[in-house]
Amino acid sequence: MKACGPCTLCCRVLAVGELDKPAGRTCAHQKTGVGCGIYETRPSGCRTFECVWLMDPEMPHRFRPDQTKVVLDQDAQGLRLIARCDPANPQAWRRNPMYAALKGYAADTWGTGRIVLAVAGHRTWLIAPREDVDLGEVDSDAELRVVEGPSGKVTVEVGMAGLR
DSSP, X not given: OOOOTTOOTHHHHXXXXXXXXXXXXXXXXXXXXXXXXTGGGOOHHHHSXXXXXXXXXXXXXXXXXXXXXXXXXXXXXXXXXXXXXXXXXXXXXXXTTHHHHHXXXXXXXXXXXXXXXXXXXXXXEEEOSSOEEEEEEBOTTSOEEEEXXXXXXXXXEEOGGGBO
């Protein structure tokens, strides 16, 4: 079974409403080399988070978030794979082996209703098999409508509630 070990990147990249902790800031309760200082009483936002690297027994060690500087997350329905970058490394999702894995997943699931997103700060990208679409400052949980035109060009319509 995998363990977080020294990785605490989720404590930095995730927003935790119950703690008024915005995404991109290290949690006040994170203890270097130890993990969560309030683990037993951590809020539900932390309790329900499932790191994809930790949950996937087949995912190699080289994809551990502190190695790639990317935390892989999914929405509750499993329709969005979200690569959340360390704010100090906002383009980490573009480096291999992470980028190749994200592109591969996008290609494997394209047309099934599943999508791959990368988030760096407030900026979000759709990772499509043939291109990456910069969505600008959009919440990763925003309503998105992905359309592939006859030429293969991908466009994304963002619901108004999802704009920052």
